[in-house]
Amino acid sequence: MFLGVNASVGNWNVEGDSCSLVLEENPLNEFVEVPDEYVHKLWYSNILCGVIRGALEMVHMQVTCSFVKCPLRGDDTTELYLVLKEIMLEKAPEDD
Secondary structure (H helix, E strand, O other), X not given: OXXXXXXXXXXXXXXXXXXXXXXXXXXXXXXXXXXXXXXXXOOOXXXXXXXXXHHHHHOOEEEEEEEEEOHHHOOXXXXXXXXXXXXXXXXXXXXX
């Protein structure tokens, strides 16, 4: 939402705890050229994984997030894969 792009959600597994986010556009990739020696070693927009993980933690969901595809590596879209690890329950403070 803050980047001004839409994401498609798909590739749900049978358990319903993992999916793919596909971004047709990634504004973080604009005007970026990755040197050839780093193309297959670097996920340039990997900060998106941290932002998604942090945002979902704020709503008590612990996930792992990783890149699958990136246009800087020659792919047609940006694809991230999310796996739900745990739904964290809030605990009321204990009285002493």
